[in-house]
Amino acid sequence: MDIFHGIKGSPIKKKIILLALFSTLIPLLVVGPITFAFLNKSVENKVSTTVTNLLTIVNWNINTFVAEIEDISNIVFLSNDIHRYLTHNKKDPKHYMYETSSRNTLSNITVVNKPYIHSIYIGNENHGFLKVNQGNSNMNGNVFSQIEDTTLYHQLLDSPWKGQWFNSSKLRLNAGNDEPFLFGRMIRNLGTKDPIGVLLISIDPMIFENMFKEVNIQGNILVLNGDKILYSRNKMEMSPIQLTEIIDGSKDNGTVINYIDGKKNIINYHTNENTDWKIVSIVPFENVVQDINQIRLITITLLVIAFIISVVFAIYLSSRITRELGLLRLVTEQMERREIVSGIHFNKEDEIGKIGNRFVELYNRNNDLTLRLYEAKVKEKEAELLALQSHINPHFLYNTLNAMFWMAEKSKAKPIAKMAISLSKIFKLTLNDGNPITTVKNEIEQVKSYLDIQNIRFDHNIFYHFQVDPNILEEKLIKLLLQPIVENAVYHGLEPKNGRGTITIVGSMQNDCLLFKIIDTGKGFNTSEIDIYSKGYALKNINERLKLHYGDEFGLDINSKIDEGTTVILKVGLKH
Numbered sequence: 043m044d045i046f047h048g049i050k051g052s053p054i055k056k057k058i059i060l061l062a063l064f065s066t067l068i069p070l071l072v073v074g075p076i077t078f079a080f081l082n083k084s085v086e087n088k089v090s091t092t093v094t095n096l097l098t099i100v101n102w103n104i105n106t107f108v109a110e111i112e113d114i115s116n117i118v119f120l121s122n123d124i125h126r127y128l129t130h131n132k133k134d135p136k137h138y139m140y141e142t143s144s145r146n147t148l149s150n151i152t153v154v155n156k157p158y159i160h161s162i163y164i165g166n167e168n169h170g171f172l173k174v175n176q177g178n179s180n181m182n183g184n185v186f187s188q189i190e191d192t193t194l195y196h197q198l199l200d201s202p203w204k205g206q207w208f209n210s211s212k213l214r215l216n217a218g219n220d221e222p223f224l225f226g227r228m229i230r231n232l233g234t235k236d237p238i239g240v241l242l243i244s245i246d247p248m249i250f251e252n253m254f255k256e257v258n259i260q261g262n263i264l265v266l267n268g269d270k271i272l273y274s275r276n277k278m279e280m281s282p283i284q285l286t287e288i289i290d291g292s293k294d295n296g297t298v299i300n301y302i303d304g305k306k307n308i309i310n311y312h313t314n315e316n317t318d319w320k321i322v323s324i325v326p327f328e329n330v331v332q333d334i335n336q337i338r339l340i341t342i343t344l345l346v347i348a349f350i351i352s353v354v355f356a357i358y359l360s361s362r363i364t365r366e367l368g369l370l371r372l373v374t375e376q377m378e379r380r381e382i383v384s385g386i387h388f389n390k391e392d393e394i395g396k397i398g399n400r401f402v403e404l405y406n407r408n409n410d411l412t413l414r415l416y417e418a419k420v421k422e423k424e425a426e427l428l429a430l431q432s433h434i435n436p437h438f439l440y441n442t443l444n445a446m447f448w449m450a451e452k453s454k455a456k457p458i459a460k461m462a463i464s465l466s467k468i469f470k471l472t473l474n475d476g477n478p479i480t481t482v483k484n485e486i487e488q489v490k491s492y493l494d495i496q497n498i499r500f501d502h503n504i505f506y507h508f509q510v511d512p513n514i515l516e517e518k519l520i521k522l523l524l525q526p527i528v529e530n531a532v533y534h535g536l537e538p539k540n541g542r543g544t545i546t547i548v549g550s551m552q553n554d555c556l557l558f559k560i561i562d563t564g565k566g567f568n569t570s571e572i573d574i575y576s577k578g579y580a581l582k583n584i585n586e587r588l589k590l591h592y593g594d595e596f597g598l599d600i601n602s603k604i605d606e607g608t609t610v611i612l613k614v615g616l617k618h
């Protein structure tokens with residue numbers, strides 16, 4: 043209890059070091075012996091499972107190989123040229139033509155990518171030929187009569203369509219092949235099912251060597267066809283019949299632990315469904331025990347090394363963690379004093395450092411938002427004061443302008459009437475029933491009414507054009523965007539030129555936003571010398587309203603050249 047009480051009151055650095063030491067010592071002193079007690083059985087099961095998985099892979103390779111051979115037999119079985127060759131019994135030019143075509147068919151099969159095929163024979167009692175792909179022919183005279191004398195031929199007759207695998211020293215198509223490995227199939231008439239010839243494919247038994255070269259087993263691996271060995275990686279010290287009795291022929295797959303010549307072995311076997319071949323692995327048990335002893339030695343060594351490393355790493359890690367915690371404590375002290383946190387850098391890769399950086403970021407952002415909120419409230423108060431200073435009853439003014447229009451009409455003062463009605467429209471569109479959202483069409487009408495008034499003033503020297511896409515006229519946007527810009531163009535661009543010039547307004551939809559261009563041929567100015575946003579309250583106001591309502595990616599941009607004119611580009615969002 044005193045020990046735990048002492049740990050509880052110790053600094054966090056000491057706790058981290060003790061935690062690392064205990065977490066290393068517990069596996070070393072407790073888990074290690076318990077693990078070694080079950081290691082023998084565990085490794086034995088692991089070896090068995092691993093070998094079983096390898097045998098499954100080998101089985102897949104055999105299926106692939108068997109499928110390739112069966113595909114070749116299907117090509118031969120279905121070849122029209124080979125059918126004509128086997129059924130044409132006359133020795134005439136057609137016979138030789140069919141034979142040449144048949145040989146070409148077999149050459150295309152064997153030469154390209156099938157080096158494991160020694161030779162292919164097709165023929166019947168009338169004629170046939172042996173196509174040799176590897177080695178030399180071992181057949182002389184009438185090959186078909188030699189095949190017909192074997193039990194192989196009679197087995198093929200009894201299987202109507204499917205081919206069969208054989209290994210017998212009585213029939214060798216290639217010289218030097220003492221243990222021939224054959225695939226046979228009867229070629230039949232597709233309509234009558236009558237046999238018209240026989241197909242034999244001689245396979246190099248070393249095909250299994252290529253299949254098993256990636257199988258790393260500390261023992262022997264075999265392929266059995268019944269009681270005959272098709273392949274054995276090492277020399278067998280027992281007969282295939284004895285091996286068949288050991289692995290229990292009634293089961294397709296399994297694991298057997300048995301003694302061979304007085305030595306204990308782990309025997310795994312897997313039966314291929316397509317050929318009934320058994321793939322057998324024999325691993326001496328002493329190899330497994332040897333691996334266990336090596337694992338035990340390596341494990342103890344690694345645990346000791348891990349203990350030493352953990353002590354060093356615990357000291358280093360505790361220093362890094364306590365450093366980050368110290369910085370975090372310093373930050374909280376600055377926050378408590380309501381100071382701006384700066385000059386403190388946490389480790390970006392460390393979890394505590396990430397929390398510290400995020401903590402500082404949120405604190406500074408909160409301070410910034412508080413300042414912005416204060417500034418917004420000040421601006422709101424300023425706007426309220428400006429509204430109070432410039433307050434005029436707009437409905438009263440609108441009704442008065444309408445009365446002036448009718449009085450001017452009665453007095454036949456057309457210019458005064460037009461100015462009154464245009465100004466009336468401007469106020470009506472500005473009011474917009476108190477709704478801050480209007481349409482593109484209303485904005486255009488407001489600009490047109492404003493320019494009509496200015497044209498009366500400047501003796502119709504202002505020419506204006508609207509190039510607005512009709513499809514956007516009903517799109518919604520915040521009001522009073524275009525008219526203040528046009529007003530700037532008139533007062534700052536055209537008025538110095540006695541009102542002479544052209545104003546063009548272009549409107550379109552591009553990339554899910556509204557794009558407006560207000561182009562004037564006025565006086566222009568040098569944009570590098572004049573900050574239009576600080577000089578022009580209207581433009582600054584429009585820019586801030588757009589960003590506030592639609593986002594920072596929206597707003598206005600100004601391009602101007604002296605004596606050439608000015609272009610204001612307005613980017614408006616589509617949300618309302």
